Amino acid sequence: MLIGTLIAAGGEFVLVPLFGLFSDTIGRKKIYAWGAAIMGVWGFVYFALLDSGVTWLAFLALCLGLVPHAMQYGPQASIIAESFPTNLRYTGAGLGYQLSSIIAGGPAALIATWLIHQFGTGYAVSVYILISAVITLIALKLLKDRSRADITDEATYDRATR
DSSP, X not given: OHHHHHHHHHHHHHHHHHHHHHHHHTOHHXXXXXXXXXXXXXXXXXXXXXXXXXXXXXXXXXXXXXXXXXXHHHHXXXXXXXXXXXXXXXXXXXXXXXXXXXIIXXXXXXXXXXXXXXXXXXXXHHHHXXXXXXXXXXXXXXSOOOTTSOOSSHHHHHXXXX
């Protein structure tokens, strides 16, 4: 597992900046949405591969699972920063990122553990991942796309949001 995690992390080391670059050309919301959609489905594939009991399939699950994560993490900083006007950008991005970690990221492992204990299967966690992905896609749909806007000052930012 350690070797698989190290190899997967090495792959993500390359993929995060690559998907960040793709988000500059293809669009941040598009790359992020694809990552969220794939992640929503991936939970079911992931647990099927783990439950197979075959070592190389578990290794494959671990490595491939970080691809949709990289698809979301690559453009994430830009999406968050572009969501706030210049005078609020640092505070808004910092609070938004940290509060989301507390509300969603922190309890995720506890919720996953509880779900496995309650239902006796990793597929309960897959449903949790799917629900989280759907919420992500809805929030992303409601978010204005400012990836092509000049957000360097207030006046420009205000015109870009109208």
